[in-house]
Amino acid sequence: MSIPGRFGRFGGRFVPEALVPALEQLDEVRQKAALDPDFRAELERLHRTYTGRPSIITEVPRFAAHAGGARIILKREDLNHTGSHKINNVLAQALLTKRMGKRRIIAETGAGQHGVATATAAALMGLDCTVYMGKVDTQRQALNVARMKMLGAEVVAVDNGSQTLKDAINEALRDWVTHVDDTHYCIGTVTGPHPFPEMVRDFHKIIGIEAREQVLDLTGRLPDAVLACVGGGSNAMGIFYRFIEDEQVRLIGVEAGGEGIASGRHAARFAGAGAGVLHGALSYLMQDEDGQTLESHSVSAGLDYPSVGPEHAYLRDLGRAEYRHATDEAAMNAFRLLCRTEGIIPALESAHALAGALDVGRELGPDALLLVNLSGRGDKDMHTAAAWFGLIDPDHPELPAPPAAQVPV
Amino acid sequence: MTGLGVSTVLAECRAQGRAALIGYLPVGFPDPATSLRAMVSLVENGCDIVEVGLPYSDPLIDGPANQRAAAAALAAGTKVTDVFAATRAVRSAGAPPLVMTYWNLVLKYGVDRFADDLAAAGGAGLVTPDLIPEEALDWIAASERTGLDRVFLIAPSSTPERLDIVTRATRGFVYCASTMGVTGVRTQVSTTAQELTERAREVTDLPLCVGLGVSTGEQAAQVGSFADGVIVGSALVSTFFDTDPETGLERLGALTRELAAGVAAGGRA
Secondary structure, three states: OOOOOEEOOEEOOOOOHHHHHHHHHHHHHHHHHHHOHHHHHHHHHHHHHHHOOOOOEEEOHHHHOOOOOOEEEEEEHHHOOOOEOHHHHHHHHHHHHHHOOOOEEEEEEOOOHHHHHHHHHHHHHOOEEEEEEEHHHHHHOHHHHHHHHHOOOEEEEEOOOOOOHHHHHHHHHHHHHHHOOOEEEOOOOOOOOOOHHHHHHHHHOHHHHHHHHHHHHHHOOOOOEEEEEOOOOHHHHHHHHHHOOOOOOEEEEEEEEEOOHHHOOOEOHHHOOEEEEEOOEEEEEOEOOOOOEOOOOOOOHHHOOOEOOHHHHHHHHHOOEEEEEEEHHHHHHHHHHHHHHHOOOEOHHHHHHHHHHHHHHHHHOOOOEEEEEEOEEOHHHHHHHHHHOOOEOOOOOOOEOOHHHOOOO | OOOOOOHHHHHHHHHOOOOEEEEEEEOOOOOHHHHHHHHHHHHHOOOOEEEEEOOOOOOOOOOHHHHHHHHHHHHOOOOOOHHHHHHHHHHHHOOOEEEEOOHHHHHHHOHHHHHHHHHHOOOOEEEOOOOOHHHOHHHHHHHHHHOOEEEOEEOOOOOHHHHHHHHHHOEOOEEEEOOOOOOOOOOOOOOHHHHHHHHHHOOOOOOEEEEOOOOOHHHHHHHHOOOOEEEEOHHHHHOOOOOOHHHHHHHHHHHHHHHHHHHHHHOOO
């Protein structure tokens, strides 16, 4: 018996038998589609006329002045339709859903970006859509809940377990195993059972393909390092993948350090976790001594996940990619800095990559060239940011905070 | 009696012209001591095999009842090693205990070490709802070495090829999921269960036991008329909801007797 979908020892297909036929069908359909000129042309057309690809790159010198003078270039996935990289994968999976003759698409979402993208694709292609979201996340990302509902999706607030992304995935898997006949589960990141990690990466690799060419055009050389935040790790795999063969380019994933590793309240899986299975894949997993999943923490809902895509685990053990973490505080400071110096409001997830870039820039010095994946925009995070920086007077939320509470850079 | 596994018990039931009754309860619910008494009560009231559940933080094939029980057991501090006291208790009461567990708990404990400790504690084998044979090479080797049964699942969605792969890897009995979905009580047992057992009989001689959705004596009789075993979980677990342990044990005993009468009445040609 062969073991499909392994990245070294990671990955695999740890799922109920009931789902295996659907995974086999999906694998077959996506492989055929990858070779089908009609599918490729349709996806390319959607990228160009709907998403707004290619996304631009933006050099950010005023921000980079705080990073030891290194040159920093942002890949602007935040400018995609729906506001993040997530749409790349979702449009492709929605096309596959139609190819499989299914009429309904379901998704999990943390920050809400993948849910919004899925609801968008469902509206565009006439599919029924249900999005599972942890109850805690529906509260901290209320704007995205409203967006999904406006787009016609049903949003289910999951109130068991930690009420965050991992519990939303549990609930989506339960829905899928019950309705697999007519429903496709559009997993939003590079984890889950084979073929999801490989397939979702392939639908995002356009990020790195575009960015590599754009950076070469602009600077005449490859970047010294490519940085991206890593929750499940889809935007990171998307921008890393094209650069893997460029051995001189460091690939740096930035995990959520939460309140610090010592506090235990973080989502930095590579900072000490061991191997374990969650949601169908073997990867690094935050777990207790019994193998029960531990609750992760991050100020950013999209990074708040106790496991990580298996290909990241593989690249890490191989030494090809390196992983560091940014605390909530470091990410919030980088978030504010990009707003104030460049007029770009990043997603809190992407702000972790920016925090990483500030550190790496200082380490490498003024000759360094860094490419950072700005995976999403931060409109959805205004509520969190306003509370963090005290921009709203808690006693009078309709009024701006008194000047003393406003924060200088 | 030969071996640790469930084959002898299933053969005895067959000789009696009836399906086996297999009852599921999780360790540690409603509390550690009561959960052991409850499993013994299953045996005393007519269960032929006990499925001992290990509570897991992310039980993705379980419905609301089993999720609630697992969460309560974990909140009360239930540990993986508590399962061995349960298997000893069930074995002492005279029935083979199969441990139902999500795979990460065994992986973390160590597959070989878990197999050794389970065999030493009277365990009959494992039911693994999120492990398919392709991912189970270590467990297949460990179960061969220790003589434990390995119960894999098939589902209505299983293709002929999958039925072949899964049943070849199975020892003890094949767990036939009666319907597509998660564990839980259903008002009707779907017709897909019988179709699935008929398809499985074409590829295997192993006993076929049907689970998911059975909650009454009548349903047990119906399933027992075409399956080699009837697996009941959520309905038994639910007897402990919103009540004190003693009342829960009384309800459990009564339901178990009803189910046992069901499989006896169901008969098999």
